[in-house]
Amino acid sequence: MTMLALQLVCLLATGLASAFQDAGHRWTPPRSGDDRGAVVFLHGMGDTSSGWASLDHMLPSICPRLSTDKIEYIFPQAPVTGITLNGYELVPAWFDLFDWPIDSTSRDDVIGQLNAVCLLEDIVKSLEEERGIPASRVVVGGFAQGAAVAMLASFFRRERKDQPFAGCVCLSGWLPNSWNFSVNEYVAEMTPLLWAHGAYDNKVLFHQQALGVQRLEKEGIDVTTKTYPCAHESYKLQEINDMAEFVDNVLFPKVPQQVATAEFVASVKYLFDQNTDQYNL
Numbered sequence: 160m161t162m163l164a165l166q167l168v169c170l171l172a173t174g175l176a177s178a179f180q181d182a183g184h185r186w187t188p189p190r191s192g193d194d195r196g197a198v199v200f201l202h203g204m205g206d207t208s209s210g211w212a213s214l215d216h217m218l219p220s221i222c223p224r225l226s227t228d229k230i231e232y233i234f235p236q237a238p239v240t241g242i243t244l245n246g247y248e249l250v251p252a253w254f255d256l257f258d259w260p261i262d263s264t265s266r267d268d269v270i271g272q273l274n275a276v277c278l279l280e281d282i283v284k285s286l287e288e289e290r291g292i293p294a295s296r297v298v299v300g301g302f303a304q305g306a307a308v309a310m311l312a313s314f315f316r317r318e319r320k321d322q323p324f325a326g327c328v329c330l331s332g333w334l335p336n337s338w339n340f341s342v343n344e345y346v347a348e349m350t351p352l353l354w355a356h357g358a359y360d361n362k363v364l365f366h367q368q369a370l371g372v373q374r375l376e377k378e379g380i381d382v383t384t385k386t387y388p389c390a391h392e393s394y395k396l397q398e399i400n401d402m403a404e405f406v407d408n409v410l411f412p413k414v415p416q417q418v419a420t421a422e423f424v425a426s427v428k429y430l431f432d433q434n435t436d437q438y439n440l
Contacts, residue, residue, distance in 0.1 A: 194229055195231075195296065196325065197230060198300070199234075199282055200214060200302075201279065201305025201309060215232035218399070222403045225403065237253045237275075240255065244258065253271070253307075255268035266336075279299060283299070293322055294323065296410065299312060299313055300330070300402070303362070305332070306332020307333055310327055323345065324350050326406065326410075328402055329353065329354040329355070330356075332367075334374060350380070352381070354383070354384050355385040356385070357390050358389070360390055361390055
């Protein structure tokens with residue numbers, strides 16, 4: 160190898176990291192501390208915050224990168240409210256319900272849903288202000304009512320000036336009918352959704368998944384669907400496993416081999432072009 164070639168190789172080796180940052184839109188590995196994140200999960204009607212609290216050790220048991228030393232787990236408690244459907248019985252709920260089961264004609268408590276969305280957004284805001292975790296490193300999700308709130312917060316309340324969430328998880332939920340306006344393109348691009356549902360769900364009817372997914376995919380949202388042979392209840396470990404893999408993928412995205420190769424070649428070319436004059440090549 161000639162001295163000139165050796166110098167060029169050394170230059171490429173030492174300058175590769177900066178090339179990934181300088182040569183246009185380049186993928187860069189996470190900086191120290193960037194692997195911190197959070198999962199905010201909302202329970203369903205009649206449940207409590209402790210109902211899903213086991214996720215903080217179940218998810219890491221499947222995907223170790225989701226351990227509590229990196230990921231904060233928050234399980235908000237719904238307020239106690241009178242449910243019209245149940246003769247105004249007081250139960251923990253994110254909003255009121257008027258019809259049962261939930262289907263395409265169910266009426267919405269828009270004010271209650273909006274209040275729940277604002278509560279969730281306040282939690283995400285406090286994560287950034289108090290813990291230094293931005294919305295782009297937060298996955299929001301929920302079960303049934305909680306899932307409906309999570310999707311509304313993720314896709315219908317995030318404006319272009321706000322950071323989109325890292326991802327959204329819907330377990331046996333539904334997309335409320337009244338919220339029928341477009342999703343911001345940037346949000347649609349940056350916030351993928353996992354929608355898991357039981358095929359025999361007799362409370363939030365199974366076809367709600369197909370209707371909701373159709374609406375969201377039309378807006379450009381990347382939706383992963385999972386269907387299980389169960390009713391309204393969570394499908395045990397399989398559903399948790401699917402959730403863990405989804406959360407792990409959105410918080411710690413893998414760079415496809417072809418993308419990594421293309422970025423490497425582009426970076427080498429960039430360095431070569433930048434130094435052609437210096438070496439008179």
